[in-house]
Amino acid sequence: MFATGHHNGMNGGQEPAPKYFYYRVFEEGLGLYVRNQFAPDKSLGRVDERRVFPKTVAIFKRAVAKHENISLSRVAKLLFTPEGSDAPEAAQITTADPSAPGASIQNPFLIVLSKVVDGVADIVMSQEDEHLAAYEGRPQGWVDIQPSSSSETSVYREVTPTVS
Structure with a gap:
């Protein structure tokens, strides 16, 4: 026989309190x-x-970009510590x-956005991304500004629409 309203008693039948990832975003x-x-910290965000x-x-990175309403292409780096290096994409x-x-709150991620100059954001695409872009055609709004045949990366700019 089943009882209604039964719970396991572990947390009083309530949903566990939500947990958050905390971050600070810096624009170059x-x-x-x-x-x-x-x-209470106005420089802190959470997801x-x-x-x-x-x-x-x-x-x-995608969740923060969506939460902050910024282009994912502007999320240049995610650092575990201020003096750390860019965290690998696959890191858990x-x-x-x-x-x-x-x-x-005491140990937030640090996210660095690429610099925007006159509505244009610089980003760096990996060689793998370059091959994919060449195969599928350039994504709309992207302009090759530094073609590279000898280096492993090419620099592209994303044109950010301006509101008149």
Whole structure:
């Protein structure tokens, strides 16, 4: 026989409290940039961990770009620490360990946006992306500004539409 309203008693039948990934966004040459601020620290943003699946750097970057309403192509780097290097796209992230990068207010991820000059954002595409773009045709709005036959990367600019 089944009882209605039965729960396992582990958390009083309530949903567990949401967990968040915390971040600060810096724009090259301009400093802090967070549109969706999280009080009490106005330079801090947060994303519900349920919006990041699977929990990798690449998916987190996409979630922040969507949450902050910025182009994913502007998300140049994600750093685990201020003095750290760019985190690998496939790196796993977690909120299970409060001392893990991004899992607490005290240890947020640092996201660096590429600089925008006159409505144009510089980004760097990997050689693999270059081959894909050549195969599929250039994405609309992209202009090759530094063709490279000898280096491993080519620089492109994304034209950002301006509102008149």
